[in-house]
Amino acid sequence: MSITSFYFLCFFGIALILYYVIPKKLQWSFLLLFGGAYFLTSTEVTDAGAWYVCIYPLMSVGAVYTAAKVIDRAKEQKIKKTALICAVILCILLLCVLKFFKLPLYAPMGIAFYTLTLLGYLFDVYYEIGPVQTNYAKLLLFGCYFPTMISGPITKYRELEKDLYGGHKFDYRQVSFGMQRMLLGFFKKLVIAERMALVANEVFDHYSDYSGFAIWMGAIAFTFQLYTDFDGCMDIVLGISQCFGIQLPENFNAPFLSVNIQEFWRRWHMTLGTWLKEYLFYPLLRTKFFMELPKKLKEKCGKKRAKQITTFSAMFILWAVIGYWHGGMMTFVIGSGLLHWFYIVSGELLEPVFKKWKAALHITPEQKWFVYFQRLRTFLLVTAGFVFFRSPSVKDAVMFLGQGLKGYSLRFFTDSTVFGLGLDGVELLIALLSLLLFFAVTNLAQKGSVFEWLEKQPVLIRWLILYAALFYVILFGKYGPDFSASEFIYQNFKV
Amino acid sequence: MSREEVFEKLNGVFCEVFDDEDIVIGETTTAEDIEDWDSLEHITLVAAVESEFGVKFSMGQVVTLKNVGEMVDLIMSKLG
Numbered sequence: 309m310s311i312t313s314f315y316f317l318c319f320f321g322i323a324l325i326l327y328y329v330i331p332k333k334l335q336w337s338f339l340l341l342f343g344g345a346y347f348l349t350s351t352e353v354t355d356a357g358a359w360y361v362c363i364y365p366l367m368s369v370g371a372v373y374t375a376a377k378v379i380d381r382a383k384e385q386k387i388k389k390t391a392l393i394c395a396v397i398l399c400i401l402l403l404c405v406l407k408f409f410k411l412p413l414y415a416p417m418g419i420a421f422y423t424l425t426l427l428g429y430l431f432d433v434y435y436e437i438g439p440v441q442t443n444y445a446k447l448l449l450f451g452c453y454f455p456t457m458i459s460g461p462i463t464k465y466r467e468l469e470k471d472l473y474g475g476h477k478f479d480y481r482q483v484s485f486g487m488q489r490m491l492l493g494f495f496k497k498l499v500i501a502e503r504m505a506l507v508a509n510e511v512f513d514h515y516s517d518y519s520g521f522a523i524w525m526g527a528i529a530f531t532f533q534l535y536t537d538f539d540g541c542m543d544i545v546l547g548i549s550q551c552f553g554i555q556l557p558e559n560f561n562a563p564f565l566s567v568n569i570q571e572f573w574r575r576w577h578m579t580l581g582t583w584l585k586e587y588l589f590y591p592l593l594r595t596k597f598f599m600e601l602p603k604k605l606k607e608k609c610g611k612k613r614a615k616q617i618t619t620f621s622a623m624f625i626l627w628a629v630i631g632y633w634h635g636g637m638m639t640f641v642i643g644s645g646l647l648h649w650f651y652i653v654s655g656e657l658l659e660p661v662f663k664k665w666k667a668a669l670h671i672t673p674e675q676k677w678f679v680y681f682q683r684l685r686t687f688l689l690v691t692a693g694f695v696f697f698r699s700p701s702v703k704d705a706v707m708f709l710g711q712g713l714k715g716y717s718l719r720f721f722t723d724s725t726v727f728g729l730g731l732d733g734v735e736l737l738i739a740l741l742s743l744l745l746f747f748a749v750t751n752l753a754q755k756g757s758v759f760e761w762l763e764k765q766p767v768l769i770r771w772l773i774l775y776a777a778l779f780y781v782i783l784f785g786k787y788g789p790d791f792s793a794s795e796f797i798y799q800n801f802k803v
Numbered sequence: 804m805s806r807e808e809v810f811e812k813l814n815g816v817f818c819e820v821f822d823d824e825d826i827v828i829g830e831t832t833t834a835e836d837i838e839d840w841d842s843l844e845h846i847t848l849v850a851a852v853e854s855e856f857g858v859k860f861s862m863g864q865v866v867t868l869k870n871v872g873e874m875v876d877l878i879m880s881k882l883g
Contacts (some may be wrong), residue, residue, distance in 0.1 A: 590862065594865070599850060622843075
């Protein structure tokens with residue numbers, strides 16, 4: 309059941325009332341039960357009848373649960389390490405077999421997310437920075453907390469423990485903030501992403517018919533589609549969770565304000581970035597091989613180069629993993645992985661050249677136009693990466709980008725080509741207006757919580773804005789006759 | 804080694820790792836305050852601190868260090 313479906317909203321409403329009626333002690337069990345019911349309505353179970361998918365999360369939680377207990381109790385380091393390795397291998401193997409090797413088996417909803425969440429908990433226990441959960445059902449709730457099963461965020465046990473099992477009294481402010489956040493998510497998802505999808509689908513599906521500006525319009529539409537879809541989904545997920553009194557970590561921080569690729573990845577899918585940094589990248593760099601490498605290379609190529617080569621090789625592994633995690637196909641490995649590695653490495657290597665240019669042109673980092681230029685450049689680089697993400701094969705992506713290099717004609721802006729790209733004049737106007745609204749909200753959010761800002765407005769204006777937003781989404785939201793928008797893209801790609 | 808001495812020695816390590824003689828660290832200095840302090844430099848820094856003070860940090864400590872003050876506390880507890 310999609311979380312933008314009418315039935316889900318009913319389901320959620322009833323659950324919310326029950327949640328605050330029952331004793332606080334029972335709330336976590338209720339969430340587990342509710343999550344189980346939600347899991348059983350996922351397409352794998354209802355459409356394909358693949359009941360067996362329920363076993364996989366139970367297995368992963370079981371393995372992590374047991375290993376964590378062993379690690380906590382064992383005195384010998386060797387036993388701790390063995391328990392850790394066994395559980396990690398089992399979880400990763402399940403993920404790879406079900407998700408990435410194209411076997412005729414269904415993968416359960418959220419496997420790419422819950423696997424990382426559970427492994428993060430296990431590493432924390434192993435590193436002795438996180439507590440152990442001795443109740444299997446409670447750990448199951450942590451791993452399979454239903455809002456995060458949809459598309460993340462990847463959570464940390466040590467940060468979530470108190471909220472998850474603590475019990476919550478009804479807090480009007482939190483619940484209303486949560487619902488407002490859901491509304492914002494529906495706006496991004498149903499009004500913007502669904503419209504952008506029409507343009508992206510038209511151009512990507514018939515790219516050989518288009519060239520020049522039209523190609524870039526399709527590519528940029530897809531970037532906005534992916535972003536508003538994933539970010540909108542996060543707003544809904546975090547909003548739902550906030551209604552239950554459980555604060556989840558943020559996953560986005562206005563990524564398109566980034567001035568370079570490194571910054572982009574600190575603002576886009578942040579919980580994945582943190583996870584990989586703490587549990588893959590740091591440990592990788594702390595291995596003997598990577599610790600020794602700069603020392604060995606130092607004599608041959610100098611201190612600075614030695615450090616660079618070490619860093620770049622570790623980053624290559626990191627980016628290959630990021631790309632692979634996104635879907636196991638070469639289009640993802642390149643588009644969300646190695647291409648970004650290439651951007652970062654070439655950016656670092658060309659730094660001296662850029663410095664010279666900047667000095668010659670008298671550019672300082674504070675100049676406003678230069679910041680905008682850097683943002684635009686980063687946006688276009690990321691967009692080129694997403695072309696791979698969207699294309700059925702690497703060859704298609706390369707040919708798509710090739711079409712984008714030729715056939716530029718200013719007639720694009722004067723003839724009616726632009727209205728034939730999936731959206732007619734009125735629809736295009738709604739799309740542009742919605743994007744402007746979205747930018748305004750993003751800009752406001754940079755200064756603090758949008759919902760707290762709204763709270764400070766006079767009561768009349770506050771309700772006027774809320775009703776306007778609600779009707780805007782109802783009127784302009786793109787959903788089918790049964791009020792069920794297509795599933796979130798990230799969900800389709802990765803879960 | 805006193806806290807001041809640890810700070811002084813640590814300041815030297817920072818200057819060398821970040822290649823900047825003007826860095827002055829304090830209790831509350833974080834990665835936000837030093838431009839080049841990203842995740843890669845963090846590991847280089849930790850390795851340099853380890854060899855300078857002859858201590859070894861666990862992975863958990865590497866991950867959870869919040870500021871320079873905590874790093875000094877940690878070094879002192881290892882030396883003590």
